[in-house]
Amino acid sequence: MKERLIQAYEAMKSGDFTSDTVKETVEELKAFPRNELGVFDLSAVSNNVYEAGGYVYPVYMLYETKANGKKGYMDLMAQLRALSPRDGRDLSLENAAYYLDMMVKCIDAISPEIYEMYRELIDMFRSCMKETLMTAQGQHGAAVRSVGASIERACGMDIILAEKYIDTAKALQEA
DSSP states (O other): OOHHHHHHHHHTTTOOOOSSSHHHHHHHHSSOOOTSSSSSSTTTTTTSSSHHHHHHHHHHHHHHTTTTTTTTTTHHEEEEHHOOOOOOOOOOOHHHHHHHHHHHHHHHHHHHHHHHHHHHHHHHHHHHHHHHHHHTTTSSSHHHHHHHHHHHHHHHHSSSOHHHHHHHHHHHHHH
């Protein structure tokens, strides 16, 4: 399933929203069973919900933005809110790295014209990023580098102030 999600995401990023790969992948994605919070059961993609979310939710967001008239935005936002670490759950550094990557991709895919939702995603990203930065400082490894890459991408998208965070992002990527 991961490979199909990657292929669908790449196809949509290049403007192809009508291929069989995109249509079938999105149909399968929308048919995933859901948990009691209404969040997709992502175990078919990965046992780690945040890793799986990094494949699933950007595809879903991009499809809804460009091909489905934003009809699924309410469902998407409800699921992303349920996955947000703001409710007191602590994320490991690895899960925070997956979460930040997922959020920056979703922000890149959402229509800024739906400002309230766009802004809410940015706020969720920033909140997790600030907490993660406290944990990531002085750490090394792939998760830290991924956090740095997500922060650098967010700087490039003007989600956060580049002059404040770009040096931190680069330092984390070298860790």
